[in-house]
Amino acid sequence: xxxxxxxxxxxxxxxxxxxxxxxxxxxxxxxxxxxxxxxxxxxxxxxxxxxxxxxxxxxxxxxxxxxxxxxxxxxxxxxxxxxxxxxxxxxxxxxxxxxxxxxxxxxxxxxxxxxxxxxxxxxxxxxxxxxxxxxxxxxxxxxxxxxxxxxxxxxxxxxxxxxxxxxxxxxxxxxxxxxxxxxxxxxxxxxxxxxxxxxxxxxxxxxxxxxxxxxxxxxxxxxxxxxxxxxxxxxxxxxxxxxxxxxxxxxxxxxxxxxxxxxxxxxxxxxxxxxxxxxxxxxxxxxxxxxxxxxxxxxxxxxxxxxxxxxxxxxxxxxxxxxxxxxxxxxxxxxxxxxxxxxxxxxxxxxxxxxxxxxxxxxx
Numbered sequence: 001x002x003x004x005x006x007x008x009x010x011x012x013x014x015x016x017x018x019x020x021x022x023x024x025x026x027x028x029x030x031x032x033x034x035x036x037x038x039x040x041x042x043x044x045x046x047x048x049x050x051x052x053x054x055x056x057x058x059x060x061x062x063x064x065x066x067x068x069x070x071x072x073x074x075x076x077x078x079x080x081x082x083x084x085x086x087x088x089x090x091x092x093x094x095x096x097x098x099x100x101x102x103x104x105x106x107x108x109x110x111x112x113x114x115x116x117x118x119x120x121x122x123x124x125x126x127x128x129x130x131x132x133x134x135x136x137x138x139x140x141x142x143x144x145x146x147x148x149x150x151x152x153x154x155x156x157x158x159x160x161x162x163x164x165x166x167x168x169x170x171x172x173x174x175x176x177x178x179x180x181x182x183x184x185x186x187x188x189x190x191x192x193x194x195x196x197x198x199x200x201x202x203x204x205x206x207x208x209x210x211x212x213x214x215x216x217x218x219x220x221x222x223x224x225x226x227x228x229x230x231x232x233x234x235x236x237x238x239x240x241x242x243x244x245x246x247x248x249x250x251x252x253x254x255x256x257x258x259x260x261x262x263x264x265x266x267x268x269x270x271x272x273x274x275x276x277x278x279x280x281x282x283x284x285x286x287x288x289x290x291x292x293x294x295x296x297x298x299x300x301x302x303x304x305x306x307x308x309x310x311x312x313x314x315x316x317x318x319x320x321x322x323x324x325x326x327x328x329x330x331x332x333x334x335x336x337x338x339x340x341x342x343x344x345x346x347x348x349x350x351x352x353x354x355x356x357x358x359x360x361x362x363x364x
Contacts, residue, residue, distance in 0.1 A: 007064070008295060008361035014288040015339065015354045021281070022340035022347075023048065028249045029268045030261045030342065044261055044342055051110070052344030056351035063355025071356070072303055075128035078121040085114030086158040103162050113345040115159060115167040119174070119318075120349045122155065123310035126175055130182035131302035145188045148179055149195075160203065165210060166335040170317050172196060178310040181296075217331035230258045234326045237267040238278075245274030261342040263334040266326045282323065285338075289316035292357060298364040308360055311353045 023045065030044035037043070071078075088094065088105055095106040104111045130144075152175055159168045176196075180189050204210045216228045237253035240246070251271050254260045260268055270278045292312030299305045315338050322337045324330045336343050338350045 006362070007358040008291065008364070010291040011288055011295075011354065011357055011361060014284045015351070018284060018339035019053070019347075019351070022337075023053070024248070025265060025269060025272075025340055026261060026342055028251060028272065029254050029265055031249075032255050033261065048342055048344060048347065052347035053351075055344065056348040059348050059352030060355040063352045063357075064359050066359075068304060068307065068356050068359045069301070071124055072128040072131075075121070075124040079125040082114055082118050082121040083155070083158070085112075085117065086155075086162070089114060089162055103164055113343070115162065115164050115171075116343070116345040116349050118155065118159075118167070119171055119314050120353055122171060122175060123178060123307065123314065125151075126178045127303050127306035127310055130178065131306055139183055139185045139188075141188070144184065145191070148175075149192065152192075156199075163209075165203075166321060166333040168200075169333070170314060170321060170335065173317050174310055174313040177313045178306050181306060181309045182302075213331045213333070217328070230264065231328055231332050233257050234264050234267040235328055237264075238270040238327060241271040241274040241278070243275050245270070245272045245277055248272050259334065262336055263322070263341070264326060265337055265341045266323050269340075270326075282319075285315070285319045289313075289319075295357075295361050295364040299360060301360075301363065304360040304363060308357060311357055314353070315350065 026048055027042065027045045031041040034041045034043035034045075040046075085105060089103065093105050093107070095104045095111065103113055103115055105114060126148075152172060156168055156172060159165075159171070176189065176192055179192070180186075204214055216231060233253065234257065237251075237257055240253070246252075249272070251268050253271055254268055257264050257267060259265075266278070269281060273281075289312045292308045292315075296305045296308035296312070299308065318335055318338055321330065321333060321335050322341075325332050325335070336346045339347065
């Protein structure tokens with residue numbers, strides 16, 4: 001296979017810009033919170049750089065320079081270790097992020113989120129499995145569809161027990177896209193979608209806090225100081241930015257908006273940079289995801305093609321869920337904005353994904 005000697009700048013440039021922009025936004029959005037909690041306006045920025053960006057650069061370089069086909073050999077082991085991490089969340093090593101959800105593993109001063117790592121390792125595993133010796137697994141019911149459902153079921157159950165609904169949506173949707181891209185029969189994809197929607201509907205009906213979120217989505221006046229508060233404030237914050245925004249560092253909502261450095265950071269971006277700035281940000285993500293799909297069509301290697309499709313989908317669906325929940329296009333769900341929101345694990349994962357995508361781009 002002929003190899004291009006240069007990486008694809010249509011992916012490299014957006015990644016660089018988004019990381020720098022994310023640090024800038026974190027410095028702005030977290031300043032008041034840092035002063036209040038730690039008497040240090042740059043506490044969260046420094047934490048993101050030391051525990052997120054520094055490790056993320058290592059992951060990025062590994063993804064960039066280690067031949068991507070090598071990851072195929074270790075994909076099963078990496079997924080197995082990630083599943084062990086998901087299980088350890090329920091042991092004394094597990095901790096929460098201040099909500100009812102148990103999503104973290106704490107090892108002294110270091111914490112990490114297995115469900116974020118899963119977005120990387122599960123796509124690696126699926127791409128390796130579906131591009132194996134039996135390249136037509138996707139269109140075989142017993143050798144393809146049923147094993148696919150089984151592994152999705154195990155992972156989905158662990159995520160549901162962690163109360164990580166957003167991760168279930170992002171990971172399972174991305175897995176389904178990879179499965180479809182592998183050549184799976186459309187009827188199998190339809191079966192999987194139907195089963196997923198049915199199970200998620202039952203989950204919402206029989207878990208009160210999830211049902212409350214759906215209720216809040218359709219009636220934002222039902223609990224204005226409770227479940228509806230974050231949704232209402234995010235909408236007000238987005239609207240207050242107008243066309244051009246109030247200016248960098250001049251956000252007022254960062255003083256009271258819940259999750260202003262994480263799940264609600266897009267609202268702060270819209271307030272400070274307005275409709276124009278928000279549109280530019282969305283466009284950068286859009287072209288990055290679009291480029292990953294374009295490169296996937298040109299890569300001759302099946303494993304590389306499925307990785308590009310999978311990673312591009314993870315980034316795209318996570319951006320959509322984050323922005324849509326802030327804008328109340330979908331019910332509120334906690335998910336960080338890739339490369340931008342506070343969270344070391346997510347930044348490491350997305351930088352590693354980006355490195356692998358650039359690695360594959362040399363062969364497109």
